[in-house]
Amino acid sequence: xxxxxxxNFSVLCDELAAHDTHLQFIISxxxxxxxxxxxxxxxTLIQIILEQxxxxxxxxxxxxxxxxxxxxxxxxxxxxxxxxxxxECYFSRQKIQYTRHLAxxxxxxxxxxxxxxxxxxxxxxxxxxQVKGIGDWTADxxxxxxxxxxxxxxxxxxxxxxxIQEVKGLSPLTSKEEILRIASAWKPYRTIAAYLLWHAYxxxxxxxx
Numbered sequence: 001x002x003x004x005x006x007x008n009f010s011v012l013c014d015e016l017a018a019h020d021t022h023l024q025f026i027i028s029x030x031x032x033x034x035x036x037x038x039x040x041x042x043x044t045l046i047q048i049i050l051e052q053x054x055x056x057x058x059x060x061x062x063x064x065x066x067x068x069x070x071x072x073x074x075x076x077x078x079x080x081x082x083x084x085x086x087x088e089c090y091f092s093r094q095k096i097q098y099t100r101h102l103a104x105x106x107x108x109x110x111x112x113x114x115x116x117x118x119x120x121x122x123x124x125x126x127x128x129x130q131v132k133g134i135g136d137w138t139a140d141x142x143x144x145x146x147x148x149x150x151x152x153x154x155x156x157x158x159x160x161x162x163x164i165q166e167v168k169g170l171s172p173l174t175s176k177e178e179i180l181r182i183a184s185a186w187k188p189y190r191t192i193a194a195y196l197l198w199h200a201y202x203x204x205x206x207x208x209x
Contacts, residue, residue: 001120002150002188009035012150012192020185022167023193026200033199040113040146042106043073048141049098049133050091056209062090075103098133105131121149144191153183153190160194163201 004012010032017024038044046066051059066089070077079100086096105111111131116124121143128139140154154160155176164179165172186193202209 003148004035004150004189004192005148006035009192012189013196016186016189016193016196020193023196026167026196030199030203033195036145036195036198037148038145040117040142041073042075042078042103042113044146045102045113045134045138045142046073046078046099048138049095049102051141052095052133052138056207058090065089066091075106079103079107095133098131101132102134117147121152124149144194150191151188153180153186153194155179157194159201160197163197166204167197167200 013023013027013032017027038047047059047063050062066073066086069081069085069089083093083096086099091099106113111127116127119127124143124147125136125139128134128142129136135156137154137156140152140156143149144152144154161179164170164182165174168182170178170182183190183193201207
């Protein structure tokens, strides 16, 4: 299990860039990415579920409304909110189902987030994906941002795929398999490459995060 943290992050970026001119170009043009990081908590999983298939801005608006309502976002308090209250926080009907289910699973201790810290990536993925509404992308983002696992590459992430196409000059029709094959050159630090590619995508478009 490879981890990254604030202290080794830029060293790992340099290590990848030494073998990949495209990643070197990102660092030369935009500098190092931020070490995006989140708590391994219920609130973080709620946030990632909110981010599924919508813009970061609209997910953030929903998350902030929820924070205003609850203060600390904990499963016991969350479960008491009505559909109406969650709709006021911009939750779709589907996301109300997913997040309620998640809260219930945690309250019943069918999933214990604290225990994930010590498990290998695949075991974390398997446990998270037992929860309705958590697929590969959500599990990967949690592994990367909350558990700081160094070797994830979520091919379901639209911005990441678009960035690798731009940075590597690939056709927009490039298959997931081909993208994974290209990314395999960055093992065991594919998360670091993903952070670099996201960074390029965001900076190129002047997106505020």
